[in-house]
Amino acid sequence: YDLGTTQVKPHGAFYGQTAHSLHVARAVVAAAKTFSTEDQKVAFVGLAGTGLGIDATQTKWFADLDYDATRKLLITKTHKPVSKDEIRKRVTHLLETHEVTTNAESFLLLGGQVTEVSFCCHSDTP
Numbered sequence: 001y002d003l004g005t006t007q008v009k010p011h012g013a014f015y016g017q018t019a020h021s022l023h024v025a026r027a028v029v030a031a032a033k034t035f036s037t038e039d040q041k042v043a044f045v046g047l048a049g050t051g052l053g054i055d056a057t058q059t060k061w062f063a064d065l066d067y068d069a070t071r072k073l074l075i076t077k078t079h080k081p082v083s084k085d086e087i088r089k090r091v092t093h094l095l096e097t098h099e100v101t102t103n104a105e106s107f108l109l110l111g112g113q114v115t116e117v118s119f120c121c122h123s124d125t126p
Helices: 012-020 022-033 084-097
Strands: 043-046 058-062 099-101 107-109 116-120
Touching (some): 012 022, 012 043, 022 043
Parallel strands (some): 043 058, 058 116
């Protein structure tokens, strides 16, 4: 297809490490920048309000997973299915207020430096 790299996003436990360690986040963002060219910049996608926010301004947000009040993404082996209506409600709230809903039904502001958000809904979970 002759397409270049358009975005880099760590996966799984590595994603969690980049969100909680500024040292790891900076190293990963620096590595991702090596894929950028003058003609095509590569977006680095990470969790807003964490170590990734120091070096990246595009964030990924999981509409079908929970976050706690410290901005930690709660990844569990099993969890209850999230209805399409609930996902729609979460996405609408984020777009209208720039706030992420937590598992305690409180809200966290994305942060002023965030200019873009990539939404993710898993197809491999309930």
